[in-house]
Amino acid sequence: MIYTQERRWIPWTELVILFLLLAAASHFGSVRFSEWTPNPLFFVVLYFALRYGTRLGLPAAAGAALLYGWDYYRGGGDGYTLLHEWTDYQPLAVYAGLALFVGHYSSTQRYRYRSLAEEHEDLQSRLALVEKSYSDLSMVKDALEKRIVGAQESLFTLYKMAKALGSDDPEIIFTDAVRLFRELIHAESIVIYRMDASGRVLRLKVSFGSKPEGYPGSVFLEQPSLYRRVCDSRLIQLRDAGDPPRDPLIAGPIIGEEGELIGIIGLDGLDFKTMNKATADLFKLILGWMGESCVKAFREAAKLRGERYFMDTLIMKPEPFYKRLSEETLRATDFSQKFTLFQLPIEFEGLDTDSALQEMDALLRQTLRADDVVGYDAFRGELLFLLPATAPELRERIESRIRGRFGEGDSP
Numbered sequence: 001m002i003y004t005q006e007r008r009w010i011p012w013t014e015l016v017i018l019f020l021l022l023a024a025a026s027h028f029g030s031v032r033f034s035e036w037t038p039n040p041l042f043f044v045v046l047y048f049a050l051r052y053g054t055r056l057g058l059p060a061a062a063g064a065a066l067l068y069g070w071d072y073y074r075g076g077g078d079g080y081t082l083l084h085e086w087t088d089y090q091p092l093a094v095y096a097g098l099a100l101f102v103g104h105y106s107s108t109q110r111y112r113y114r115s116l117a118e119e120h121e122d123l124q125s126r127l128a129l130v131e132k133s134y135s136d137l138s139m140v141k142d143a144l145e146k147r148i149v150g151a152q153e154s155l156f157t158l159y160k161m162a163k164a165l166g167s168d169d170p171e172i173i174f175t176d177a178v179r180l181f182r183e184l185i186h187a188e189s190i191v192i193y194r195m196d197a198s199g200r201v202l203r204l205k206v207s208f209g210s211k212p213e214g215y216p217g218s219v220f221l222e223q224p225s226l227y228r229r230v231c232d233s234r235l236i237q238l239r240d241a242g243d244p245p246r247d248p249l250i251a252g253p254i255i256g257e258e259g260e261l262i263g264i265i266g267l268d269g270l271d272f273k274t275m276n277k278a279t280a281d282l283f284k285l286i287l288g289w290m291g292e293s294c295v296k297a298f299r300e301a302a303k304l305r306g307e308r309y310f311m312d313t314l315i316m317k318p319e320p321f322y323k324r325l326s327e328e329t330l331r332a333t334d335f336s337q338k339f340t341l342f343q344l345p346i347e348f349e350g351l352d353t354d355s356a357l358q359e360m361d362a363l364l365r366q367t368l369r370a371d372d373v374v375g376y377d378a379f380r381g382e383l384l385f386l387l388p389a390t391a392p393e394l395r396e397r398i399e400s401r402i403r404g405r406f407g408e409g410d411s412p
Helices: 009-028 040-052 054-074 079-084 086-164 170-185 226-233 277-303 317-335 353-365 392-406
Strands: 189-195 201-209 217-219 250-255 260-267 340-346 373-377 382-388
Touching: 009 040, 009 250, 040 054, 040 086, 054 086, 054 353, 086 392, 170 201, 170 260, 170 277, 170 317, 201 260, 201 317, 226 250, 226 260, 250 277, 260 277, 260 353, 317 382, 340 392, 353 373, 353 392, 382 392
Parallel strands: none
Antiparallel strands: 189 201, 189 260, 201 217, 250 260, 340 382, 373 382
């Protein structure tokens, strides 16, 4: 690195002080510079020429010449003899040569150094600009990658939703909806309630998670609760401090195309990191899609009612009943949701089967819930009962109530 000194007075002060010291040494110390070999003034001129270039190299050479002439004069010489003999004025030529050539070399190198330093600074500025541009491009690249990945995930999410909620069977829609909330929102506990025909009671449809026993089979909307607020507002609601502790953390409505409330879905056990706007938007999207899918499935089920039920009844034929039973069995396996299944032997000797089933259906509808399923297997001569979301321990009491409804003790 080349020495630089921005304060111009310091080199001149250094030059003056050094020559004053040399003059004092020559005058008071009887030092004869002209008699030294090598001449120490050579090194003085060389020092200033190398350190500061010709700018101080020439003044140093002039000072060395004056000091040498003074020393020569003190030794008995004069100006004529000094310039007459080469051996006498040779040091003067060396001083000038050192100042010119060494000073010029130093100045040239100093100029090159400054040029290279400026070029280096320019390259550093360009490098900083390139690094900033690279950083900006990297940020843009990462943002685009996130958007692309997010778009791919969104498309995959929509695909899974469309596949899960595209069934024509309402029961499959409710089952797959639980899987969606478990996979996409990572809820630890999920509950789905269906609205009763009266519009005042919610009936448990599907439950999954760490506290399925905590969800009641029926929710009466006359009492203040999270479900009541969802029904009144028809919007997604969060559990308040005044809500019952067994209510889920967040709940939202399933709304039909005419604004009717089909049911309510509640989620619990959510990580606070997932409780953000994206999760709420996804929850809202699934709820809206479920409403449309349920309306479509209900219409399809209405078209197939004659194929699935006996005439003018809600008593299922064997094949659709066992299909419905397989769905409840799947929920019991995947979600640990209990259900009750039992059958009662029945005979219609001398009676019209359709008329008898219609009379029985009228009695059963006053005893069972809307989501309870009744089937008739003529081959086995059995009336089949499937009670979703009902503990098997209640079987005897329910069976006894049904028998009592028929007015018989042991058989209908």
